[in-house]
Amino acid sequence: MPFSLLPREESFFDMFTEVARRSHGAAEHLAGLFAEPERAAYHAEQIKRLEHECDQITHEVVNRLDRTFITPIDREDIYRLASDLDDVIDVIDGVARRTQLFKVGPAPDAAKRLTAVIQQVVGSLLTGVEHLKNRDGVMEASIRVKHFEEEADSIYHHAIGQLFETEQDARELIKWKEIYDNLERCVDQAEDVANVLESIAIKHG
DSSP: OHHHHHHHHHHHHHHHHHHHHHHHHHHHHHHHHHHOGGGHHHHHHHHHHHHHHHHHHHHHHHHHHHHOSSOSSOHHHHHHHHHHHHHHHHHHHHHHHHHHHHTOOSOOHHHHHHHHHHHHHHHHHHHHHHTTTTOTTHHHHHHHHHHHHHHHHHHHHHHHHHHHHHOOOHHHHHHHHHHHHHHHHHHHHHHHHHHHHHHHHHHHO
C-alpha cells in the first residue's frame, strides 16, 4: 500500500506548486499589462492561458482527492488550499479582462504600484507552497504576504481618494474604481491562501 499511496500524496504538493507558479507568471503579465499598454492584449491572453491551466490542475486536485484514501494533510485543507489558490489567478484574470473591456488608457502610477505589490505577494505564496511539504519557511512566507497586504491596502486607499478628488470624467472614475477594487481584492485573496498555509504549518509542524 505505501508504494501506491506515496506518489498520490506527493502529487498534491506538486500540483499546488504548479498552480502557484502559474499564478506568479500571471502576476508578472498583469504588471506588464499596465507597464506596456501597447502589448496589453498579449499580456491579457497569456493571463487567460495560465488561468485556464490552473483551472485544469485544480480540477485534477479535486478528482484525485476523491480517489485518495490517505492524504498527506487534512482533506479539507487540500480542498480549501486548491480553491483559494485558484481564486487568486481568477481575480488577476478578472482585472485583465476589465482593462480590455473598459478600453482603459495609460495606467495611473498607483495601479502600477499595486501590480508590483501583487507580484511580491504571489511570489511569497509560491515560496510558501514550495516549502509546504517540509513545512520549513511556510510561516515566514505567510508573514511576508500579510506585510504586503498592508502595503497594498495603503496604496489602494490613497489611490481611491486621489481618483475621486481629481477625475472629472465619471466613466473613467467608474472604470478605475472597479480596477482598483479588484487589484486590492487580489491581495486579499492571496492573504486567504497565506492563512491556509499558516494553519497547515501549525497543525502539521
